[in-house]
Amino acid sequence: MTPDEILKELYDQTMVGNAPRVLELTRTGLAAGMTPDTLLYDSLIPSLEEVGARFERGDFFVPEMLIAGKAMAGALEVLRPLLAETGAATVGTFVMGTVKGDVHDIGKNLVNIMLEGAGFHVIDLGVQVSPEKFIDAIREHKPDIVGFSAFLTTTMPMFKANINALEKAGLRDQVIVMVGGAPVTQQYADAVGADGYAADASAAVKRAKDLLQQRRVLANA
């Protein structure tokens, strides 16, 4: 196969979530001397972006998004150590958790899979994550973004409590805060002082990338 053929098929097979074939093509590409960057940025990531776009249009459904994300994550496992050598290991680091008082995690897990598929390094703290636990994780992992998930109107106020705790710990400026969950709205995200909100897993990935890009532009300005 030529490099172009490999990129094309990798793109197609990622989109349909054919994990074994995606892994095989990734290895084939590397063996043929293609760089991890090329495989990632010219094939895998654009493919997953297309999956996200189709999902948002209603042409793709949740299981399709999940298998594509998982296929991509498999390829990333092979690529990540190599990317680390070139300094392009991840798009960014994301610390994620369902807030204290809340044990819902299906939506959060969907977002995690899509974030990982998009090249983020995701640290999932699970459910019932206290403000202290978020702070500890942020100190330890120094993420670009922290995500708070809540499924209940009674647990959404923990967003504000978490943000207050970040401020108190002097960490608020060091991390982008994203929030989400079934009852959450953009208006609520704004009211609690979050940096970003998204209504579904695909939109969350896009928003995370945009926020990261904005922050990097600002940092370099």
Added chain:
Amino acid sequence: MHTVLRSPTAEVIIGDDQPFCVIGERINPTGRRLFQEQLRAGDLSRIEVDVAEQLAGGAMVFDVNMGMPLADEAELLAAAIRLVQTQSDRPLCIDSSVVEALDAGLAAYDGKALVNSVTAEDERLDAILPLVKRYGAAVIGLPNDENEIPEDPARRVELTRKIIHVATERYGIPIEDIVIDPLAMPIGADTSLVVKTLDTISMIKEEFGVNMTLGASNVSFGMPQRHAIGAAFLPMAMARGLTSAIMDARASQIVDAVKAADLLLGNDAWGANWISTFRARQGA
């Protein structure tokens, strides 16, 4: 076992020898931006449309949820309940995770309501069950605790046992007024989840014989042709012992499937409901 819900002029009985209790899910602002804006502006008129559409579709009880960010949920829920009661004689399912809102909703309601819901968390049991007892309501119990929403049916049964024990022993709520939610999960996220819900239903039916309800629309979340999935799921769940669902009562495909299952499971004597529904449509 019969769970009886009442309005001033009507009664609905949930039970395994009764027609399946269709609880309309629609009066809920989650994910409805326009409705949220209207409610914030004090305009509750959309609720009248929701009531009429669900009633036409076959709702026997209305779930009323006013949970949305940055609103006085207690006040809204009480107002919504009063409004719904002027529109229909159906009993109501008062739905909130805010204890004060449940209290306000129960105070505003005239009749015997179904409270949606209490979990197996100690704090929630001790906050919500006294209200259920005080107002003489029935209550939906969700078998999740402070650590997890368990996937394992046996663990859900364990938490069901805890809810029933605390409600009956500590708060003196009759077991027939406890309706357990066996937890319906999205099939799109994991295709093993719905079988676990079905197994949970069988186990709860066998061990406690209580009535059960669940959020049926969860099952088809993120999938195409949601109504077809709902129409397949509910009859399966009914055959295992599910006696009610909070569901899309406007979707005739789903409601028809439920009515057909009632007939097939022996809860529609002589097919009278089935035939009269057909005849009413023929005349329309």
